[in-house]
Structure formats: structure tokens, C-alpha cells
Amino acid sequence: MTATTTTRPLLEVSGLTVSVGSGRNPVHLVEQVDLTVAAGQTLGLVGESGSGKSITCLALAGLLPQGARVTGGSIRFAGEELTGRSSAELTRFRGSRIGMVFQEALSSLNPAFTVGNQIVESLRRHTPMTRRQANERAVELLDLVRIPDPRQRAASYPHEMSGGMAQRALIAMAIAGEPELLIADEPTTALDVTVQLQILQLLGELRDALGMALLLISHDLGVISTMAQQLSVMYAGQVVESGPVGDVFAAPRHPYTSALIASSADVAAKSRRLPVIPGQVPRPGSFPAAGCRFANRCRHVLPQWERQDPPWTVLADGARGTRCGRHAELGLPGTGAVPDPGPPADPADAGRDAEPVSAGPGDAELDGPLTDAGTVLRIRDLGKQFPVRRGVLGLRRVVVHAVDGVDLTVRRGRTLGLVGESGSGKSTVGRLALRLIEPTSGEVTFLGRDLAAMSRGQLRSHRIGMQMVFQDPYASLDPSMTVGQSIAEPLVVHSRLTPAERRSRIGRLLERVGLDPSLARRSPRSLSGGQRQRISFARALALEPQLIVCDEPVSALDVSTRSQIVNLIQDIQESEGIAFLFIAHDLALVHHLSHELAVMYLGRVVESGPASRVYAEPAHPYTKTLLASMLTPASHGLAGRTTPTGEIPSPIDPPSGCRFRTRCPSVMQICAEVTPKPVPIPGGGWSACHLHQ
Structure with missing residues (x-):
């Protein structure tokens, strides 16, 4: 649908300043922020982590954390001033006129209550409904956000729902009071591409049907470009550019906006180094006293703008504005520009997609001989079943078919990308590949040795050559240990280096991943997400592995930090010839990094071939x-x-035949009766689909 927009400003924010601390020198978290959202319109708010996006929106909703307060500016909603109102007034206002959707639905929903109870509580708090009326309305709301069997799901607890379904339930709760403004703070960051699109379609339909204004916060430029009509770009607590989203992305007028666009794997040429924004967003309290706040990261800066604040300038058409002193003279590239190819990540990269890839069962013609000397990891007919107990007393035993008949090959100096929705079995394959969990069936060989046949002692010695980098670096690094201690741990276990030799090795590893060796004395919690993920790679490199399995290593990072990690992976592979199994749901990113791609659905690989x-x-x-x-x-x-x-079917009872048939637009009768075999595809690789038989 096309949003029905009006010229009536529903939300007008002028000169908003949020501060912490008291006295004459408070620390400003955001300063002089101006935003306008019309009824029926979507305003996108983008910027790296630490730019001030979430604090701005918490201020609009009256939900600032303790110690933070609005110290300047105006927030007007439908002509009413919100600044200076009491907490009780803002609470009533939020429930009936402003709704909010947060990033992680399962963290926002109370695990102790059913989803229906939580919607009913919101309805009874902000409307005169009886409990019976609220119960019926809760079911209607779940149906409105397209949750199947809404009456039954109203009795479900949050943990019984998928991530996409839980996010829909959170949206149902947010719109229970029929708000005029819905604030969505990173509502799709942790979701797969298919679920993400479903949630965005839902938000768009609700916006149009209810005439709501939507304020959408995201670091994903694709989400903003798809959903928003207007855009504001934030950096270090300030809005640095704003205007119609299509115009801003096509021809940005601030170097920061252009740099964010260039950092996207969707824009950059395959296999080339992604442009990187050097440095980091300064923290509140460290903002420069004068001059452009982006100056120390900007390739176009002039000495004048390091000393003088660039003014906010309204451009000639009146619809756009920028905080750049050189906007009139710079021709900055956007989405319409041809990206600078730069140097290739691998001098031999011209043929990176030419080699054969993993094939279906017994398909040696597609995959090459079993004795291929370049093979680091070979997986054959891999299966994994998890027995679980169901029922009130746990008396019913069922089996989760997590992985079924998977064949993959990873070669030295190359990257195999593994993609698919959550629940497809990607992470389970990664853990099986390192024998972190035991397979139910099949074979996993590392450098020609069958891991399943190894004793614990043999496996321990082989694990020196296999490492894993996880999605959340903070969860995988012990917060009670320093950075140096975390990196040293595998060296202590598997090497005979002296303490002095270990310290030297740690310093070289930190330099190898682009960090200062002095960080070895710091705690992981004092570092940024990008720095922590680099430390995870330094730890993985400590024992000079031949294989690194990366399980969603950049999904939680913003676009500029993600490009740094992507370049790091390419650098490591080029210089050290390490094989990578790269697991992710971002197809553009996986394509950019990978030589080969394998696509998984509900435990099976359905397509594989040159990336x-x-x-x-x-x-x-x-x-x-x-x-x-x-x-x-x-x-x-x-x-x-x-x-x-x-929804993706349950792995407890997967569909017969082709497992994708229940959601496939091209389904045929044979799809339910016969499991499709791999069929060679022109251009390399294969597809397991009856359409190709």
C-alpha cells in the first residue's frame, strides 16, 4: 500500500537536548535535534550505535533512563507540549496516543504471563474495557497482526513463540490503544530476511489502515529506504542530514551519510574491500568543544571545520538540510553512484567462483574426488536428531530433526557461505563440524581425518586447527578476564610458550586484527561491539587454525563496524589461507565474502553452487x-x-517429500510424495527441486 500522508505535523521536535549530570557542566547526550513526522508518514532515523537515535526516541516517549532529562527544546504532539509534563501524565499519554516497539521482543515481553494476559493488561490500563471485552479485543489484535490461530496463541507464553511471532505480539500490544504515533526501535534487527520483510509489511499496513505516524529507528539502510518517506541521519548526538529518503540516499550531502551507504555490502563490488569509516563515534562527554563532530573521521575535512561548528543549512529546494560546511562543493557518492572497485581482496580472486562446490549424496562428478588435497572440511550425509520430552509431565518423547543428509565441502583459502532462516539448522551444522555436539549419523572429516572416530585426546589435539567465532562477542568473552587473558587462554592450554612469549604473541595478535596491543589490559565490557568481535578473531587465530567457523559474527553490528569485520576476514584469508565456514542470514554479505554458497531449509541443503x-x-x-x-x-x-x-514448519514433524512445499509458490503433487534429488545447474552447483527433474 501507499501511505496516505498529510501536511499536518503530528510530532514536532525542535532543539531537543537531553543531558545527564547536574551543575554547570552537564553531559549532553543529544543536542539541538529537530524532527517532524506527519500523520500517515514514516520518518526513518539512522546512524551508528552511539549516535543518539534511541535516546532521542526515549525522550519523545517520556521513557528516559534515570539521571537523564530533557534540558532544552520542545516536543509538541498534535499541538500539545510534552516537555515539562509529569511522569503520570506521560504514562497516560503513552498508553493512548504513543505506542513503542522495542528491538528484542522476548526481552520486552514478560515470560511469566501469557501473551494474551499482557495485551489485556495494557487494554484495561488505558481503556474502559471490562476483562471480557479486553480478552476478545486481545484475540482481535493478534489476528490483526496476522498471528495464526490467535485465540490459541493468546494462551501461549512468549518462549513458545518464534522470534517473528513474538515481534508481532509486541506490535499488537503497542497498537492496543490505537496510538497516533508508533515508535519502532530496531524492530527487525535480530530477524531473518523473510521475517523482517513480513514485519515491515505489517507495520506499513497498520500505518496505512490506522493513519498512524511511524518513527522507525534502524542501522539497516535497506529497511529505512524501503519503509520511510523522510530520513534523518544522526551522528554524535546531532542530526547531520535530513530530507526525502530517496533523494538523500541517491545524492547525500553529508560525508557521513555517503560513508554509511558505501559501507554496505549491497553497494560494494563482490570480493572487494568494503569502504571503512575510520575510528568510532565519540561518546557523550567526549564530543569536541568546537568544530564538526565527524571531522576526525572525514576524508573531506578542512582545517576551518575542525575549529568552527558547521551551521545547519537548508538546501535550495527547502525539503533537505545538512550540517556540512562543504556541502555545496562536494559531489558525494550515493546509491546511484558506481562504487570504486578498489584493490581485490585476493589477487587470485578473478577465478574465485570457478572451482566446483559441494554436491548432493554420491555426486562425485560435481564435487571432485574424495582425496582432494585442498579439502579442509568434508561433511557427508550429516544428520542430527535431538530427543525432547513433551506433555505436562514430560512423558511424551519426540525427536527434533535438526539436520538431515547434509553434504558440504570447505577448501583451503576459500569461504563457504551457509544461509537460511532461523531454524534451518545452520548453527547446528557449524557445531557438528567442530564436534562440539555429537552427530546422529554421517561423517565429518577434517584434513582427511574422521572426527567421529577420534578419542577425546585425539580430538583435543585436532581442535587446535579448528576455531569458532560466535554471534555475540560479549557472551563469548569472560567479563571477569582481561582481553589479554581471554586471548592467552588457548595458548596456556595448547602451547608451551613462556609468559613473556605469550605476552608478545598476544600483542602481535591484537595488531593482526587492527587493535592496539595496550587493549590487552582492558576488560571486554569497556570496549565497543566491533572491538570485542576483533578480539574474538584474535583469540581464534591464536593457535594458527586451518578452519574458522563463523556463526552470525556481524549480525549484531551496525553497517560501518560490520564492514571492518568483513575486511578483516578477507585479510586473514588472503594472508594465512584459512578456510572459513561463514554462517549468516544476510545474503548480500555472504555473497560478498564467499566463494561458494549453500542454502539450508529445515535441516536440508536445497541449493549449492558458486556464490x-x-x-x-x-x-x-x-x-x-x-x-x-x-x-x-x-x-x-x-x-x-x-x-x-x-511459519517455517516444526522440525519435530517436518513435511514429507520436499520440506519447502508447504510454503512454495510452485508446489506440485510430486513434492509431497518424493524427496527431490540434487540436479546439476548450468553455471555450477545443484538444486534439489522437482522443477529441475
């Missing part, structure tokens, strides 16, 4: 669906985009 072929000419309907769900900075609107219907 460029799979990305440009997908053969399997599921791969086509994933690619159609991708959002890029050049995306414009939701029209014409389709996603699979329904």
Missing part, C-alpha cells in the same frame, strides 16, 4: 524467496515484494 551463480541466478524457489526478501539502500517501497506464507 555469484547462486546470487545472480538462483535455481531453487526457496533461494529465490530469500533473495526477493533482501532490502538494500536502493530499495524503494514494499510494492511487489513477496515472502513465503506461514
